[in-house]
Amino acid sequence: MNTLSSNLALRVQDLSVWHGQRALVQGIDFSIARGGVMTLLGESGSGKSLLAQAIMGNLPGSLRCSGQIEIDGQRSDAADAASRQHGWGRRIALLPQEPWLALDPTMTVARQVAETYELVSHPAADTQDESLRAARRQAHTLAGQALARLGLSDAADKYPFMISGGMAQRVAFLATHAAGAPLLIIDEPTKGLDADRRGEVLALLQTAQQQGMSLLCITHDVWLARALGGELAVMLEGRMVERGQADALLAQPRHAYTRKLLEADPACWAQPRSLPAAHPPSPVVVEVSNVAKSFGPQALFSGISTRLHAGEIVAVSGPSGAGKTTFGNIVLGLLPPDAGQVRRGAGLPRTAFQKIYQDPAAAFAPAITLRQSLRDLVRLHGLDWQQLEDLLARMRVSLALLERLPRQVSGGELQRIALARVLLMRPALIFADEPTSRLDPLTQQEVMALLVEQARQAGSAVLLVTHDVDIVRCVADRRLSLGLADEAA
Template sequence: MTPLIQLTDLSITAGDVSLLEPLSLSLFQDKPLTILGQTGSGKSLLAQAIIGLLPVTLQQHGRVEVLGKAHDIPALKTRWGKQMIMLPQEPWRALDPLMQSYQQVAEVYECVHEQTPESAFDNAIYDLDELGLKSSALKRPGELSGGMAQRLAVAAATAGGATLILADEPTKGLDVSRRDDIINLLRKSAQGGGLLTITHDIDVARQIGGDIIVMKEGTVVEQGTASQVLETPQHAYTQALIAADPRHWQKSAYPQAFTKPVLTVSDLSIGRQHKSLAKDISFTLHAGEVMGVVGDSGCGKSTLGDTLLGLLPPLEGKIEKLGENVTPYQWLKLFQDPPSAVTSSVTLGTLLDDLTTLHSIDRQKVAHLMEKLKLAPELLERRSTSVSGGELQRFSILRALLLDPVFLFADEPTSRLDPIIAKEVTELLIMLAKEQHCAVLLVSHDKNLIEKCCDSVLSISVTRFPLRYR
């Protein structure tokens, strides 16, 4: 059987720097292949090279064959949408910010399938309904949560009917039920074709099945069937990756004597455009306390953070910020989607220079935190579009911690990180919050992570009142 994708000694370099060591693989019909590994290991570059979207600043070596033919980018472009698609890691870079949700999907039916506007509309609404987005059909991407935008990107990408699918972190930022919906949709869409998935989520790799390739620092360290790799891992890195799942973490043990309130919320109702998402929210958050926030995608977790920070007005209720000599920039947010918070017009190093100059920050703190967050110094020479999603998320954490925050709303701060780095970053974030007496509101879809790391939990549901428990 001729493979749908055949790579022979594919490598990627940036000048003299190797980003992906020579790699050979085959993707066959109806046999999924998952690339599992750390952030920044070259997984996304691999997918970009296959589909013909590698940045012009990078060099590709080796042989790439797609659908039985040697790599020919002009020819590949004629197959985009109808025969092959790529789901990008960042939905914000794939969606038109000015188009309503249904239009993003309907456009595919009109342009690829040449349907009438009426038929395209009906099919788009059906697809959105299947992914729980029908009620948001008239919203633009900027009005959606990160998880909702991710689902919209999947709906638009799969509407063309392509059966060769390259999915780059397709389930990040999604709760378990929505994650399973996306996996089922991808597997169904790829029937009779091929599915190549890039992820750092062990559960996603396990559900997809097929074959797995484990990558670390641009090098393949282990490969085999999903059952072989995940049940009896041979390489130390694969073993560490599996062991780093939050369900295996130890419960954080920090002193629980919180005495200094930072924030008091009473009978708060939150929403967007006067539409209530959750109400009757009341809690007090203390210096050094880490409160977890859980709930399904779209229930209002990000809206809660924006309301507390003054980015959105409360619909009802009272928010009281406490403390003396606190500046506005010490009330901060770690965005779920760092591209929305990090400009691509200048290098990351320039952004840090501007920050340290503006706030008179000791530059030695930068090197110290970069080492702890496992960020390479040469990363600062690149722009946000030239680093992985995980690296950009860690940079965002670095930038926030440099300002000695009093309150930090961390919206899925490790959703783009592999389990090993996610564990290290989460523990570092909590340790520094305790040391600096920073109150943290930590959002995550992973209930195991929240249970192991947080002092208290706020659970939000679309149709229920929030519940707080310790």
């Protein structure tokens, strides 16, 4: 090992990922210094997550890779995945894109974080009962402290299905970070989080970096890329098309694609023209009267009253954990309110109320291909397959992806397929729970425009959960705030 290598946490040389004879990722070269950070930007499907999986040695069996990878001074052929798998948790760790897939549904939040401290961070504890008990007590204490730092103490005794998507993302981060691996790969760490929670995750990443941890961050969040600093690389169709210091590249991008990507950030969207008032008013799809909901001793919201009209887009805002997803599920009829009443339009079937999940993996059967899932939907409801293909084409989703299982496509690609499936149903109401949080700015702009257009044309009411105030400004007719005044705006 030479001196240059000893100063590097990661070196990637001529890395390519292949599906048969087709290169999905090609000719990637970069390095990360110890304590350094590299951020990857690029649209969904550009190869960012495949690159991370190749580095980890965790590619799907149908794919192969070539090139050289050096982690913490240990060099291996990229095709030799086993040599890197031995270092999982101790030399290299990965926070995956979907928090629901990263968490064990049978374990409480505190236990999942504590387990990492116990089994990975302190593997030297011998098998004597007293040593094991001491290690577990220490792990439980460390887990409690970590959860408290991210405002998750109240979630410690809950299971993953009982917490919000934003909370699940933070828990998954803590469980990964607890091992203290010197190289951490983070795939979309701030998606679906409000501004305060994004700031907390940023602070945790910066603290870890100051303590010597090296970061490879995959993100669609331009704010995060700018705040992390270090080096930034932009990926398009499996290649790095631009690379440099983050502040300089973001201030003066050279590549046309980079400029287009940055211009599509919601902060740069044009304010839409005001829509003329409907005469007569459009029909009421759902009426909510004095609705309240609590979980145990925790009151989420109370006294919420509003009407959702056909073709209207209502944004639901509030801090992470305020009950936005819970409120939407009550509107859909998936949860009962503790108090108050929800009246849905007369004569509307249950299928007239559809949900776009924050975590798209939760919306698809994991063991059958996407094509089979969609074929079953079209056949069951007598829909038009060509209309589905047209929707997928507008969202730039390759039909070849439908031959894969849900876990074999990126979160952004899966979310676009989920959105097309819901739009095909032409529902009376769409509960869109952070529908674009997994999308890059360019795809997010296209998909949000399509959702608004299709909802207006079909007369579908949209209940939109988003933490992005710029999206609310540009697409919503009005806003419903939870966790603040708990009343309609």
